[in-house]
Amino acid sequence: DARVTQTPRHKVTEMGQEVTMRCQPILGHNTVFWYRQTMMQGLELLAYFRNRAPLDDSGMPKDRFSAEMPDATLATLKIQPSEPRDSAVYFCASGLHVYSPLHFGNGTRLTVT
């Protein structure tokens, strides 16, 4: 089965450091979503792309977060500088087209100390 691949699976870093999370969407999928999950806030939509173009990134703290798709096979989410409140599980998901089901990766568990 085709899968969404996220790397790294776990990341522990110190406050102030840059963090880059990567996502390889399923080949041929043209929509990519980034979510963050914490116990307190649940699953929050951070940003999503269609055909590599950002459609909405209103869920991201603009001063420190950035999301890009350098090419169709790679999506990145960067945090610079990282803060302890960024500790969460970050999920990437991809879909074939608008309205089609999303396939989620296994997430990146980020801990900022």
Next chain:
Amino acid sequence: DAKTTQPNSMESNEEEPVHLPCNHSTISGTDYIHWYRQLPSQGPEYVIHGLTSNVNNRMASLAIAEDRKSSTLILHRATLRDAAVYYCILRGNNNDMRFGAGTRLTVKP
């Protein structure tokens, strides 16, 4: 954005049917109703979706009210592996997908 309302938690006995309700009274005509579930320590998993008609697949059935203001996800025979958080989501023209708190389903042996 149209919102959904689900019970916080539900319990079921193994091998019995489960009906998970969702209210979405402000749904618009172009909103699709999607259901996902999240098993412990995993990412969300697609279950089923529909627009107006009831839908069936190998995982579940989706019953949509005639006025579309509510829907019910039906698991025909719950197993212990179905214990998860189930999310009901409306997906509209803007393509975004925002998760609510969902319903935590506990399945008792």
